[in-house]
Amino acid sequence: MNNRTLEQxxxxxxxxxxKTITRLTVGLxxxxxxxxxxxxxxxxxxxxxGGVIIALxxxxxxxxxxxxxALKKISQGVVSVLESFGAIMFLSIALxxxxxxxxxxxxxxxxxxxxxxxxAGIIPLxxxxxxxxxxxGLFAIFTVLVLFKGLGEKG
Amino acid sequence: MILPFFVIIPLGAAFLISLxxxxxxxxxxxxxxxxxxxxxxxxxxxxxxxxxxxxxVYKVGSWIPPIGICMVLDGLTSFMLVTVNLVSFLVTxxxxxYMEKYTDKYRFYTLFMLMLAGMNGxxxxxxxxxxxxxxxxxxIASYALVAFGTEAEELEASFKYAIMGSVASTFxxxxxxxxxxxxxTLNMADISSILSGKPVNTxxxxxxxxxxAGFGLKAALVPFHxxxxxxxxxxxxxxxAMLSGVFIKTLGVYALCRVFFxxxxxxxxxxxxxxxxxxxxxxxxxxxxxAQNDIKRxxxxxxxxxxxxxxxxxxxxxxxxxxxGLFHLFNHAVFKSLLFLNSGAIEYSVHTxxxxxxxxxxxxxxxxxxxxxxxxxxxxxIPPLGGFFSKLIxxxxxxxxxxxxxxxxxxxxxxxxxxxxxxxxxxxxxxKLDELRLKIREVPWAMRLSMIVLAIICVASGLLIxxxxxxxxESAVNVLLLANGYKEAVFGALK
Amino acid sequence: xxxxxxxxxxFCIGLYCVLRKxxxxxxxxxxGIIEYAVNLFFVLIGYRTHSRAPILAKGQSILxxxxxxxxxxxxxxxxxxxxxxxxxxxxxxxxxxxxGTFDITKIRRLKG
Numbered sequence: 224m225n226n227r228t229l230e231q232x233x234x235x236x237x238x239x240x241x242k243t244i245t246r247l248t249v250g251l252x253x254x255x256x257x258x259x260x261x262x263x264x265x266x267x268x269x270x271x272x273g274g275v276i277i278a279l280x281x282x283x284x285x286x287x288x289x290x291x292x293a294l295k296k297i298s299q300g301v302v303s304v305l306e307s308f309g310a311i312m313f314l315s316i317a318l319x320x321x322x323x324x325x326x327x328x329x330x331x332x333x334x335x336x337x338x339x340x341x342x343a344g345i346i347p348l349x350x351x352x353x354x355x356x357x358x359x360g361l362f363a364i365f366t367v368l369v370l371f372k373g374l375g376e377k378g
Numbered sequence: 379m380i381l382p383f384f385v386i387i388p389l390g391a392a393f394l395i396s397l398x399x400x401x402x403x404x405x406x407x408x409x410x411x412x413x414x415x416x417x418x419x420x421x422x423x424x425x426x427x428x429x430x431x432x433x434x435v436y437k438v439g440s441w442i443p444p445i446g447i448c449m450v451l452d453g454l455t456s457f458m459l460v461t462v463n464l465v466s467f468l469v470t471x472x473x474x475x476y477m478e479k480y481t482d483k484y485r486f487y488t489l490f491m492l493m494l495a496g497m498n499g500x501x502x503x504x505x506x507x508x509x510x511x512x513x514x515x516x517x518i519a520s521y522a523l524v525a526f527g528t529e530a531e532e533l534e535a536s537f538k539y540a541i542m543g544s545v546a547s548t549f550x551x552x553x554x555x556x557x558x559x560x561x562x563t564l565n566m567a568d569i570s571s572i573l574s575g576k577p578v579n580t581x582x583x584x585x586x587x588x589x590x591a592g593f594g595l596k597a598a599l600v601p602f603h604x605x606x607x608x609x610x611x612x613x614x615x616x617x618x619a620m621l622s623g624v625f626i627k628t629l630g631v632y633a634l635c636r637v638f639f640x641x642x643x644x645x646x647x648x649x650x651x652x653x654x655x656x657x658x659x660x661x662x663x664x665x666x667x668x669a670q671n672d673i674k675r676x677x678x679x680x681x682x683x684x685x686x687x688x689x690x691x692x693x694x695x696x697x698x699x700x701x702x703g704l705f706h707l708f709n710h711a712v713f714k715s716l717l718f719l720n721s722g723a724i725e726y727s728v729h730t731x732x733x734x735x736x737x738x739x740x741x742x743x744x745x746x747x748x749x750x751x752x753x754x755x756x757x758x759x760i761p762p763l764g765g766f767f768s769k770l771i772x773x774x775x776x777x778x779x780x781x782x783x784x785x786x787x788x789x790x791x792x793x794x795x796x797x798x799x800x801x802x803x804x805x806x807x808x809x810k811l812d813e814l815r816l817k818i819r820e821v822p823w824a825m826r827l828s829m830i831v832l833a834i835i836c837v838a839s840g841l842l843i844x845x846x847x848x849x850x851x852e853s854a855v856n857v858l859l860l861a862n863g864y865k866e867a868v869f870g871a872l873k
Numbered sequence: 874x875x876x877x878x879x880x881x882x883x884f885c886i887g888l889y890c891v892l893r894k895x896x897x898x899x900x901x902x903x904x905g906i907i908e909y910a911v912n913l914f915f916v917l918i919g920y921r922t923h924s925r926a927p928i929l930a931k932g933q934s935i936l937x938x939x940x941x942x943x944x945x946x947x948x949x950x951x952x953x954x955x956x957x958x959x960x961x962x963x964x965x966x967x968x969x970x971x972x973g974t975f976d977i978t979k980i981r982r983l984k985g
Contacts, residue, residue, distance in 0.1 A: 267928055271948065307397035314390055320439065326382040327439035357952075364959045368966070507946055514953045518960060525964055530971040534980055537897070537964050544904055544957050545891060548911050551950060552884075555911065558943070559918040 236289040245287035252280040256358075263350040264343040270353025277354065278361035290369060299366060302359045309355030316348050380420050380427070381436040381449040384459065384498040385512075387413050387420075392491035399484025406484040407474050410491065414467040417498070421459035428456045428853055435504065435871040443504070443872060444568045450504035450868060453853030457704065458501045458632050461711045462624045464835075466494050468828040469623075472719055473616040475822040476726060480614065486526060493519035493620070497628045504868065506554050506564045506641075513550070513596075513629055517543050520625060524613045535612035539605040546595035546602075553588035556581055567868035570641045574862055582642060589637050590651065597630020599689060600659040603682050607666075610681065611674035611731075615722020618674060622681045623715030627707055631688055640857070640864035649693050656690025657784055659683065664794040668801070673721045673731045676802060677714065680757065683791065684710045690788065691772045692858075694779050700855045701843075702771030708851075709764040709839055713753045716832040720750040723821045723829065724806065733802065738811030742818050745826050747807045749833040754803055756836045758796035764839030771843070876917055883910035897965045897975045901958065908954040912947045919943035 236242060260273030285293035320328030391413035399406040427434060434451040437443060470490070477483050496516025503509050521543065525536035558564060560581050561572040573582065595602035606626070610618050638644055663683030670676040688710070691703030723746045724739065725731050740747040756763035759770075769792055776785040820826065841847055860867060887910055890903025919940030927941035965975070972980050 271952065304397060307393045310393040311390070311397065314386065314393065318386065323440070325437060325440040326386070361955075368959075368963065507949075511949060511953070514957075518953075518956055521957075521960055521964075525967075528967060530968075533964055533968045533971060537961065537968060540957065540961050540964065541891065541900060541904060544961075545888070545907065547953075548907050552911050552914065555915040555918055555943075558915075564942075 236292070237287050241287050245283060249280055249284055252283065253277060256280060256354075260350055260354040261347065264346040265339070270350035271357050273350070274354040274357030275361060277358040278365070281362050282365050285365070285369070290366070294366070297362070299363070302363045302366070305355055306359035306363060309352050309357075309359060313349060313352035313356065316345050316352060320345075379436070380424060381434070381451055381502050382438065383420055384417065384502050385495055387417055388491045388495035388498060392488045392495065395484050395491065396488040399487065406487045410470050410487040411467075411474070413491065414463065414470045414494070417463040417494075418467045421456065421463040424451060424456040424459055425850060427451060428453055429849070431871075433867045433871045435868055437872075443868070444563055444565050447508050448504040448565065448868075449502045450566075451502065452857050452867070453855075454632075454635070454704075454857040455501055457708070457850065457854035458628065459498065461708050462494075462497050462501065462628060465623045465711050465715045466620060468832055469616045469619050469715065469719070472619075472722070472825050472828040473614075475824040476616055476722055477614065479726075480526065486523070486614075489519045489523050489526075490617070490620075492516075493523065493625070497624065500628055500633060504566050506557065506566055506569065508564075509633065509636075510547070510551055510554055513633070514547055516625070516629060517547060517596075520617075520621060523617045524609045524621075526614055526617070527612075532612040535605075535608035539609040542595060542602075542605045546592045549588045549595075550592035553585045553592065556585050556588070560585075566636070566641050567865040570862060571865040571869075573642065574865075586638070586642055586645075586648060589634070589642075590648075593630050593634040593637070594655065597626050597634065597685055597689070598659075598682055599630075599655045599685065600662045600682065601655075603659070603663070606682060607675055607678045610678040610718075611672060615674075615718055615725065618677075618722070619715035619718035622678065622718055623711045626681065626685060627688075627711060631685065631692075631707060634689075635692060635858055639861060643862065644695065649695060652689055652693030653781070653784065656686045656688075656693055657787055659686030660690065660791045661686075661787065664791045664798070668794065668798045670798075671733045673724065673733060673802060673806070674718065676733075676798060677717050677721060680795065680798070681710075681714055683795065684714070684757070686791075687769065687772060687788065690784065691775065694772075694776055694781060696775050696779050697855060697859055698771060699775035699779065700858050701851055702768055702775055704854050704858075705842060705851055706765075706768035706772060708842065709756065709768045709836075712832055712835050712839060713756045713765060716753040716829060716836060717750060717757070719825070719829050719832065720746050720753065723825055726821055726825070727818045728815060733805040735812075736806045737809040738807070739815075740807035741811060742815065743807075743820055745820055745829065749829045750807070751803060752833045752836050754799035756839075758799050759792045760796075762840055764836055764842070767840050767843055877914065880910050880914040880917065883913070886910075895976050895978055897968065897977060897980075900977070901961050901965065904961070905954070905958060908950070912950055912954075915943045915947050915950070 256273045256276035256279075258273075259268040259276060260270055263269030263273065281293055281297060284296065317327045320326050322328070391409050395406045395409055428451065432452070435443065436449040436451070438447045438449065441447070473486070473490075477486055480486065493516050496512045496514075496519060499512030500509055500516065503512060521536055521540040524539055525532050554564075557569060560576075560579070561569050563569055563572060591602070595605075598606040610622050613621060638648065660683050663679050663681070663686060667676050667679035667683065670679060684706070688703045688707050691699045691706065721731060723743065724736070727743060728736065728739070730736065752763065756765040759766045769788070773785050773788050776788065842851055857864070884907060887903045887906030887908075890906060891900050894900055894903060919942065921937075921939055924937040924939050927938040927944070929935070968980060969975060974980065
């Protein structure tokens with residue numbers, strides 16, 4: 224009985240425990256993902272791993288609160304724009320290498336210094352581009368598969 | 379300098395289209411046509427570069443090749459680039475009108491451009507793992523394109539194709555992993571030079587088998603052909619033309635040639651296997667094609683048969699045979715894409731592909747009728763069209779090399795080819811026209827234009843073996859004949 | 874040597890699953906097993922006995938590291954595998970919508 228009233232109050236998503244824990248942890252997960260991306264060139268990790276973690280943060284939100292809440296934070300249109308933008312950013316960084324004479328040329332700060340955040344030229348920028356592409360792409364795959372199930376049930 | 383642009387232009391076009399194509403009308407059409415046109419211009423320019431420098435090596439990011447990735451431009455590369463970009467330019471013109479009936483046209487162009495980027499990447503790259511990555515880009519785009527209509531048959535074909543294609547890709551990756559463990563490098567020229575310094579080992583034999591299975595499946599040689607007759611008819615007509623015209627040649631034949639002729643050495647046993655596979659594909663493809671009633675399915679089986687000719691010619695391996703094989707590759711790219719575009723035009727106006735329900739269309743669709751007459755005659759080897767010369771060269775080369783029985787089989791298969799193309803023409807364009815179809819009109823101008831241009835190339839392609847144009851083909855043949863000289867050529871160009 | 878043989882066994886299990894199973898989802902899982910077997914093999918190639926992960930830390934020499942190149946390549950290959958799997962799963966969902974079954978013996982509208 225009590226259960227049912229709870230469900231009527233919050234028809235979407237999981238129970239209160241899960242929601243509370245999610246509210247506490249989602250920000251930390253996002254922060255950790257950003258850390259992984261920005262330190263990709265000096266420690267293990269990088270654009271791909273960080274992008275996956277950032278995407279998982281939004282997927283976590285969607286699992287706990289239902290898809291409306293997550294899609295209100297970041298809608299599908301925004302996701303697809305971000306994905307294309309990440310790819311174009313990566314390509315234009317590579318194209319800017321022609322400034323130094325070669326495609327993908329590391330055109331500024333020629334030599335990376337070990338253990339220094341602001342070094343290694345274009346590699347951190349590439350990591351950010353990859354993170355955008357991978358994070359948006361993974362989230363888009365997830366939402367497409369989830370929303371698709373809804374369509375199938377109707378038809 | 380021009381080499382990276384073969385990958386940059388289609389990739390950039392793909393992402394720009396996916397970013398802006400939804401909002402701006404006609405932007406996708408315009409950008410896609412512009413991109414493929416500029417690629418065609420670049421690839422024609424690359425011919426002159428090859429004649430001037432023989433071989434050009436581009437260092438990506440200015441890393442020296444055994445460490446960094448390099449791109450190589452030689453005769454074979456520029457030959458394949460011209461073939462791929464010529465067909466893709468005409469196909470994009472065609473799809474401006476043809477793809478109107480599908481929703482989400484810009485998504486089609488995005489996937490198309492990704493597929494083109496993958497194919498161009500395979501052709502220009504000089505690094506084995508890079509080849510695998512581009513191969514997967516092209517393959518994944520093609521799986522999605524086959525399922526583009528999302529009807530039941532298309533999904534089924536795409537699923538079958540995706541499963542078989544992915545297994546083939548893992549075979550190739552396994553082969554690359556083994557080669558890396560044996561030579562500890564991934565640069566093609568470097569692998570070749572390290573292999574020539576080591577004794578013949580069973581690992582190289584195993585890698586050969588893995589590559590043969592992997593690339594053979596991508597090229598749809600007969601034991602591995604199961605996906606092609608489903609996947610090629612299921613795709614929209616422009617994509618069928620791309621898949622049958624250039625896709626199986628780039629991913630299958632070109633990669634096979636590059637790996638076997640320039641990296642691993644061609645042993646006697648491999649030659650025997652190539653000849654047998656070629657002959658079996660030729661015969662099985664031709665006989666299965668006769669029985670088909672679906673136009674596109676017939677063309678798909680015919681592709682298997684013609685790929686058999688090319689592989690057979692490469693297996694014979696004399697300079698004349700390789701010349702014939704590459705010439706036939708170019709011809710087949712042109713007339714098979716023409717025929718698939720014709721079948722698309724028939725489907726566009728009549729809404730069926732079943733041969734038994736067609737007939738007498740020549741009076742209503744004259745341009746489609748005459749262009750497909752030219753295409754069919756060229757593929758079945760009627761002089762003076764291009765297909766006649768390439769088949770003649772292959773058969774003469776086989777006789778000179780002493781393969782009398784195989785040459786006879788090739789001639790007989792050519793007659794069978796003529797038979798089923800006559801069946802196609804007879805059922806489609808001659809005979810009585812259905813009264814309901816008296817009002818159908820010829821297809822839009824963009825579709826007509828690309829079909830006419832392809833038909834003209836079909837007629838004119840016989841000129842490629844004329845003395846004026848022959849160096850274009852011969853520079854490609856020389857690369858394959860170089861065999862182990864490839865590494866010296868690449869390292870020589872670096873200095 | 875035994876680890877390579879185990880990789881090969883895993884590869885064969887995946888191949889058996891793809892070739893023999895009737896359920897589409899099981900075929901996709903089999904494809905995943907094949908990919909993981911090849912990736913595992915690729916990583917193991919770069920392994921040297923008694924060496925450590927290729928991470929540069931302060932005050933450590935570059936000696937005794939496993940080969941980092943296969944790991945970078947395997948990361949690429951995993952991404953490709955992810956893309957393929959996502960695409961095939963999407964196709965499988967659509968197939969279920971059209972045919973109402975996951976059994977490939979009943980999904981036979983195309984002949985040959």
